[in-house]
């Protein structure tokens with residue numbers, strides 16, 4: 001796309017590019033995976049450039065409904081080309097290169113995401129990973145050619161993390177050889193699935209399988225949810241869009257509720273378990289968690305997704321920093337490019353290095369994933385726990401780091417970075433969601449910690465462990481790390497960094513020029529140094545804590561320390577003889593702790609009554625319960641001054657004794673009612689999650705039902721684009 005010289009390039013950018021120490025094309029080839037892949041990518045880009053409709057009005061200026069329709073229009077056009085290209089491919093490797101290229105290039109057409117994301121990212125992978133061979137033969141061609149459009153509905157209003165707690169039931173009825181799907185409670189409503197709200201006509205539903213009166217746990221089912229011709233929701237289910245969210249605005253995330261909805265027996269995805277016609281349950285899987293396979297796959301995918309998204313953000317920020325000039329450092333000299341400020345480089349360079357850390361680690365992780373999959377085909381699931389731990393850990397860290405780094409890139413672009421047109425807000429909104437979906441950050445780190453603790457036990461027993469965790473045995477002297485959760489996670493992070501270093505060295509060791517090697521080495525060093533400085537505290541092995549000692553001799557150490565206190569060096573302190581012991585209330589430091597708390601509390605309450613709008617803003621951002629911890633002194637000052645002046649205005653014309661009494665009464669009244677009516681105050685949170693009565697699920701559903709897309713059962717884009725596309729008439 002960009003291999004031709006472009007006219008009118010900013011002079012500063014040209015200058016920076018001229019300064020480059022290596023051949024840019026060579027690095028491009030490295031990133032693409034070789035010269036041929038670069039050429040193929042450009043070919044596809046050019047083809048799409050010629051054929052794809054561009055936005056006439058920027059996406060962000062459209063209404064929510066228009067945004068969705070526009071996204072469907074573009075998705076259909078893109079996938080028409082995609083399906084055609086896929087049909088020409090014969091080899092598996094070519095197919096995976098092509099899907100990756102299409103995935104990357106497609107981003108150029110969406111500020112938000114395509115409503116087909118879940119179809120490509122989870123529906124197809126789940127067919128591949130969870131269906132029996134016959135089922136794959138039936139469903140895969142339909143899905144690949146987009147004759148059906150699917151999504152993945154696992155999460156419910158009540159449970160996302162704890163999959164075993166899902167409440168949707170699939171009860172086998174052997175008389176009709178059907179499963180009956182039910183959502184027995186409000187909290188069992190499926191919630192969040194991308195593309196479910198308006199687009200998908202099929203859906204993978206994860207439900208508790210019951211047969212012959214027994215529950216066999218969660219299983220995936222493939223379910224048609226809309227009529228293929230009219231697109232109307234099928235009888236026995238309720239489906240809709242969940243409402244506006246931070247990002248993913250064009251992904252029509254949806255809800256789904258079942259009421260005795262019947263599906264054929266073979267809707268159960270039967271690779272890992274079967275239910276026979278007579279209702280007998282047959283377990284096939286050698287590992288109980290194989291039904292979680294799609295999640296592992298997407299976690300692996302997300303590492304490269306994060307590399308890609310951060311690469312876009314940092315490219316935007318670096319280019320802009322070369323163009324942007326700010327502050328006159330020397331009189332009559334041009335203002336410097338902001339890129340030349342060291343502080344600006346500090347914001348940006350770690351992101352560049354992080355992109356490569358993620359990308360190299362991602363290539364390696366994907367290879368590892370395929371190796372484990374290949375072994376599992378032959379029945380060997382030994383490596384699955386480690387793959388789960390590894391993909392959980394890397395997914396958690398890279399999604400978290402990526403969204404933080406994108407924020408830095410946005411900060412680096414000053415005010416203009418806040419414009420939607422800069423694309424940085426959308427990149428942030430997209431990536432910050434990845435920290436939550438496909439397994440929440442904390443939860444996944446805890447999964448990894450669990451694996452490491454188990455491995456540690458093996459090390460202690462002198463048993464062999466896998467190469468990836470062999471360092472645990474090397475560090476058995478416990479000097480290099482401690483056994484706290486942080487220590488475990490830190491050790492794992494160190495491994496991730498190690499992978500990056502070895503992989504980057506391996507990747508650049510052949511063919512590549514010295515110039516590229518130098519740059520890669522610098523980036524690798526930067527990444528390692530940056531994180532060792534960031535985590536200096538964690539890297540220190542002495543915890544300096546009586547409570548956190550390795551041997552757990554907490555009380556002995558507390559006593560030893562106590563005995564060292566100078567006060568204990570004399571049996572009776574001289575103040576016994578000379579001064580009465582003070583009440584702790586008399587200590588100024590104690591008064592400071594207490595009185596400032598009371599004063600702050602009053603100030604917030606007063607300000608709430610007099611300056612309702614300020615409170616609404618602050619509390620909706622911080623939460624009422626947290627206002628006493630309002631961190632910014634500026635915010636505190638505003639509250640204080642408003643409190644003082646408004647109070648004074650009200651009572652200043654009255655006599656002094658009356659003023660004093662009124663002040664006390666006002667204080668009492670406010671104090672009393674603030675505590676009594678804290679529920680009402682919480683209403684200013686304007687939040688479905690933070691309501692005083694805790695009716696979270698009811699409110700989420702009420703809001704979803706108010707959502708304009710749910711006012712029409714079928715969006716007109718179905719008739720205009722989706723239907724002709726699915727039926728091959730476009």
Ligand SMILES: CCCCC/C=C\C/C=C\C/C=C\C/C=C\CCCC(=O)SCCNC(=O)CCNC(=O)[C@H](O)C(C)(C)COP(=O)(O)OP(=O)(O)OC[C@H]1O[C@@H](n2cnc3c(N)ncnc32)[C@H](O)[C@@H]1OP(=O)(O)O
Nearest residue numbers: 099103120121154160161162163289292295388437438439
């Ligand atoms: C090639 C390109 C193609 C094109 C791609 C296109 C697009 C790509 C772009 C983006 C990606 C695609 C889509 C993105 C958009 C949106 C997607 C959002 C979709 C979703 O958001 S979709 C819902 C995901 N929702 C979750 O992510 C729930 C998280 N919650 C869990 O994942 C579990 O619930 C957990 C693990 C917390 C507890 O589960 P639990 O309670 O059952 O287990 P428990 O803790 O008791 O552990 C018992 C034993 O199981 C082991 N174990 C656990 N999990 C395992 C696994 N997966 N594999 C192997 N072993 C496992 C343990 O290690 C332990 O082992 P041990 O006993 O030996 O210690």
Ligand SMILES: Cc1cc2nc3c(=O)[nH]c(=O)nc-3n(C[C@H](O)[C@H](O)[C@H](O)COP(=O)(O)OP(=O)(O)OC[C@H]3O[C@@H](n4cnc5c(N)ncnc54)[C@H](O)[C@@H]3O)c2cc1C
Nearest residue numbers: 152153154155159160161192193194433436437438439442
């Ligand atoms: C944009 C987006 C798209 C999504 N798309 C889909 C989709 O297509 N299909 C689908 O099925 N789902 C989807 N999801 C849902 C997503 O997978 C869940 O939101 C995610 O798994 C987190 O679960 P939760 O919402 O139940 O969070 P919770 O588990 O309720 O998390 C709330 C808090 O509790 C903490 N917590 C929870 N459990 C533990 C624990 N055991 N130990 C310590 N702390 C804990 C978490 O760390 C977090 O701080 C999507 C979500 C988003 C945001």
